[in-house]
Amino acid sequence: MxxxxxxxxxxxxxxxxxxxxxxxxxxxxxxxxxxxxxxxxxxxxxxxxxxxxxxxxxxxxxxxxxxxxxxxxxxxxxxxxxKSVEDDLRASEKREKIQDTEIRIFKGKKGIRSVCDDIATSGTKVIGFGAEGKIKKYLPYEYQHIFEQFTKNKTHFELVALRGKTPGSKDYLKLKHFKKRFETCVEVNVYEDKTILFFWKDNLQAIEIRDKDVANSFRNFHKQFWERFK
Known part of the structure; x- marks a missing residue:
């Protein structure tokens, strides 16, 4: 140089x-x-x-x-x-940070099953909110195995949900409910650096967002709900 x-x-x-x-x-x-x-x-x-x-x-x-x-x-x-070089480097870091966000889409029963398997094997606490009891409705032949995997791997859930029926053991599950019932087909689960949006509809889909900042933002939302609800 x-x-x-x-x-x-x-x-x-x-x-x-x-x-x-x-x-x-x-x-x-x-x-x-x-x-x-x-x-x-x-x-x-x-x-x-x-x-x-x-x-x-x-x-x-x-x-x-x-x-x-x-x-x-x-x-x-x-x-x-x-200063111009430093500005370029900062801009590059911001672009890299944006590019670090990975988004994947899963479709159909097979796709949803793969997401649930990943949750079950994560070994971390899962927080979330939204629809409750949808797995049994949309995966009637798979849900029993899925919940067995949750129990086997001691996957713990802390969910703020609509009032409904959740199958399987409650040992791993802590639930709080919204005060008023409303219709929703969306469920959000957050674990590790992943945020999963389940769309419980006839054309089953899930979106996985892999980004630490996004996951932590949802955790902050969940904490506010969790502390307010009984």
Whole structure:
């Protein structure tokens, strides 16, 4: 890496700028020798450095000289370039953070079953809210196995739900209910860094959002409900 690379100058341009700072005013020929660049390149590079605001031209009756801008001005340009790089890095981090969010869609009984299997084997507490007792209705032949897996793996649930009937053992299940009943086909389960939205309809679907911030946001919502309801 050369000295003034952060300013977007080439290695040859950097040598020329360093020479002007170190030796002061120079003609094209003198600068070409000091920087080790050929004359044609030196003319072109000087023009680029001038447009970048890093050097200036001095014309006298005898000759044309080139000099570097004051050190303070060059340092200010470097600070500006540094800030631009930092801004780009922050923007890149934000884009990466957005890209880190993974979304998957599961369809049909087989898809819902795979989501339930993943919940059962997670080994973590599951919080959620929404519809209750929908598994038995929409997966009448699978629900018994699913709940056996929940029990076997000691998957604990803490749910705020509508009043209804939930099959299976209640050892792993803590329930609180909304005060008023209303219709919903949506159930939300949160575990690990995953948020699952179940859509209990004839065309069964579930959306898995894998994002720590999203999961924690739903946990905060759940905590507010849980503390308010008996």
């Amino acid at each position: 050369w000295a003034f690379q952060p300013l977007g100058v080439s290695e040859g341009e950097s040598r020329m700028l360093s020479s002007l700072i170190k030796h002061g005013e120079q003609t094209v020929l003198e600068l070409s020798k000091l920087a080790g660049t050929n004359r044609s390149y030196t003319y072109q590079a000087l023009e680029r450095l001038r447009k970048a605001g890093l050097i200036t031209q001095i014309k006298t009756p005898e000759r044309v000289l080139w000099q570097a801008m004051p050190k303070e001005s060059i340092l200010a340009s470097m600070d500006k370039a540094k």
